[in-house]
Amino acid sequence: MHRWTDLGQIPPGFGPSVVTIGNFDGVHRGHQSVLGRMVADARRVGAQSVAVTFDPHPSTLHQPGRAPELITGVSDRLELMAETGLDAVLVQNYTWEFAKQSPEEFVHRFLVDGLRAVTVVVGQDVRFGWENAGDLSTMLALGERYGFSVEVIEDLSPPGPSSERRRWSSTWIRELLAAGEVREAADILGRPHRMRGVVVRGDARGRELGFPTANLSSDSAGMVPADGVYAGWLTRVSRASTPGESAAASSGESAADEAADEAATRLPAAISIGTNPTFDGLTRRVEAYVIDRTDLDLYDDEVLLEFVERLRPTLRFDSVDELITTMNADVAAAREILSVRSP
Known part of the structure; x- marks a missing residue:
């Protein structure tokens, strides 16, 4: 095109x-x-x-x-x-x-x-x-x-259970995303809602809790849905190059080929949006935990996030143990929604 x-x-x-x-x-x-x-x-x-x-x-x-x-x-x-x-x-x-x-x-x-x-x-x-x-x-x-x-x-939505039909529109999608209703928004979009941005360094609290997350930069493209936890997908669109990787690519080494293959892989994720109230956070963040992966280095990479379904709203927990228990439940729910097997 x-x-x-x-x-x-x-x-x-x-x-x-x-x-x-x-x-x-x-x-x-x-x-x-x-x-x-x-x-x-x-x-x-x-x-x-x-x-x-x-x-x-x-x-x-x-x-x-x-x-x-x-x-x-x-x-x-x-x-x-x-x-x-x-x-x-x-x-x-x-x-x-x-x-x-x-x-x-x-x-x-x-x-x-x-x-x-x-x-x-x-x-x-x-x-x-x-x-x-x-x-x-x-x-x-x-x-x-x-x-x-x-x-x-004519761009009206197809007839539903009632006789009322609403015109497909960007305004309608924004209303749904603002309410966290990403599955309903996907019905109008014809696909999951997506955001695209560069992964930046956060406070590493997720890694300390056993759930390392990729934090999107504040200037990422795409509307941010309502605060909460979502099941979705992460795809690495482009990878930040390093001197070692550049040399490997120029010599045709297999490591570069493997990195290219992994960059195109759509990975299941639990995505969190909010200020992290349990730790009195003030900055609203979009961060994604790639399910069952603690080995990924996504810093400075450009990634695409797709939102499939909202699992729950953002909550404040009384203890770190309660938070971790809930995060494990979130991951289990995301697995089921995304049809991902446990390791």
Whole structure:
């Protein structure tokens, strides 16, 4: 998948294309529906499939201090979008200069001249242009003027036990994550919620208790769910190199190959979020104990955490022994949920 950050990076003569626009935060099932339909439309007519998205989120400019916490970081968003089969994504830097374009200026400059769109795929609630003045009716009118068709995708969730249907949305997912309901959020996302970040050094208290944890840096990407303990997965995305490892890699030694294999392994984990009230902690942390592994050195590595199910809320314990007993119970519960055998 091609990734562009500016119109000038689009190759001359690119297109024709089938295009969609949106923030795509979380790349949930509603987004997947739009992107999947767009890819299918493009292949049917021999065109390129392109999504136009934005970084930072527009709310950071228009509503500073009230912008929503992003469900996914840019890297994960693009990775998930690529899985839908897209040919290209334009990640437009969202600035005041960009925001002040009229709906027609945006369509003419980006969709018509830049991407040579023959079809624009949108949801019912599409908004674009200065002060979100453009809506579905605007897009339909501009399509007639500039010669592209507009396809509207319904992104309601499938019928459940009741007749009420709620639209798949990033807002709904944020509500669920804020309540710790990660399994329910996964139903809308189509996969477990994930965070990505670099492992940093903590106070090593987990190791002292027999449960060494990987602590994510405070600038990790992805929305932090509610405080509590979760069953989930840890994957080492990239490994911090050391002089010894670099030499081994250059000489093709087996240790480097083994490290590469392990880096791609999805490991079962019990994930804790909170301030560690038993020890009067003040800093909110996200830390993961890889079940049955005390030999891992993950410091400075980039890891991906996936949240499968909440086991319990964060609690204050009266003694370290009570804490350890509960942590053992947490690990046992995580094993069952993740279908991991005891050693």
